[in-house]
Amino acid sequence: MNQVIACIDGIGESAAAICDAASWASLRLEAPLKLLHVLDKSQYPTETNLTGSIGLGSREALLEELATLDEQRGKLAREQGRLMLEAARERAVEDGIAEPLVQQRHGDLVETLNELEVDTRLLVFGRGGAGQSLGHQVEAVIRALHRPMLLLPGEFKTPQRFMIAYDGSPTARKAVEMVTRSPLLRGIPCDLLIIGPSTHDVKMELKHASEQLQQAGFELNAEILAGDVEETLLSEIDKRGAELLVMGAYGHSRIRQMLVGSTTTNLIKHTQVPLLLLR
Template identity: 30%
Template sequence: MAYRRLLLPLTGTAAGEAAMTTALMIARIWNAHLHCLHVRVDARDVAPLAGEGLSGAMIEEMMAATERESGERAGRVRSLFEKFAAIHGDLTLASDPNTALKVPGVTISFEAIAGREEDVVAQQSRLYDMAVVPHPEADEDVSSSDALHAVLFDSGRPVLIAPRQAPSVIGSRVCIAWNGSAESAAAVAAALPWLHRAQAVRILCSDDYQRRGPLAEGIRAYLRWHEIEAEVVPFKPATREVGAGLLGAARDFGADLMVQGAYSHSRLRQLILGGVTRHVLENSEIPILMCR
């Protein structure tokens, strides 16, 4: 098993640059193809938001301004991609499997599509083994990360959230955040290639984190069927915050990848009350592989 095709939504932010570096690290590990996707704002989507009372000329001017800004941003993102590709001179530009599979090493490609980011990213992700998305910006509410939630909720594929700073190593020491839910089971299944490759695997569990479903020993036995040895280690919430306790336990293990199900509770409840998924997304310093 291996990841052969990775999708990276490009935003042109500092977090986006860290995600590019992280995605390239992953592509090198799996000798995969990395497709960078930029979603341009479709000016036609602006008209319904303009509201009543605006003349046709004003709406057309607004649409034209949106088109200009979108084009300029797409140009900057394309330049960022080209600069990144030039720095890493061993990469080969390829956009189809007939070409990519004949080339040794990592292949990359770039595409800009106009539309709604959440729709385009979710739909395109369905054709990839994994999507790599930037970490939410320091001043950004995680709930506003459209690309992240689009992949989690509407792609059926795993998503790897890159840290704010690209790691030096990824996937050698892997933690599994296990709570018995269907989401955590899906994350473990998606992470099997990583788990086979890892030097050490630890299953983290807690009575405060457990949902209705198999306990940690059950997933440990499941992994043995795949010839993966893992140790089960309970963790304690830090100051009653399960997410903080989970990240602390991963840090103590020296983990460079966390595998976790996303939003075992409803997303609405987590956005209002907080939750493990939200805390991990906002505070993790290592890559997180998530499934919903």
């Protein structure tokens, strides 16, 4: 469990941002960097079987032509991936990575990442959407893997301040513990926020998490705020100048209306800063 893996499956700025973020994390964690491109087997199958899909007459000729076209598409996609990986490798070297690894796989993305999970310390990938990497598979990746994940909405810049969205759940407690143990965010000022009622139990949860972070040497501002969870977090990110949001992924909270699965999904969709998801 020692590699930073960057999914270079997008085209353009998102691939560059993924590479920059992964290089930053690799240097902070002192972990090797692997740049990964997965060619989706559902879009680019190695074998084309169209038997029975075309009527009589010119069926054999059409089958042969379609198979040839599929083969050409696959070759072009592999070459495009190879070029993206080479560009990412060059960018990683510019970012200070001495020997970035590159790997191209043909298969299912989630299955591939599951195979690599045992050697994954951090997975870096894009949020998805038009022109960005992963797209509709983002949520499937997040639910399938049990490793820290850094999800990028677009551009990346080295965070000078980060925010932890905390709810007192086991997942959130583990996330705080992981932050305190890891060198990834060490030395960066932190805002620790609970969005919910200011009850005695909630205050104790905040106090416990704050003490852990302060003992680990973090410069910390900790608060309990009222309001809608998603709207308040997104607003506070802007107000406080946080450049990274940290939270547990798909946890179930003891504090009502805090970070449940749907909130995680909505924050993935709407946050404009990188999101570090911890399991």
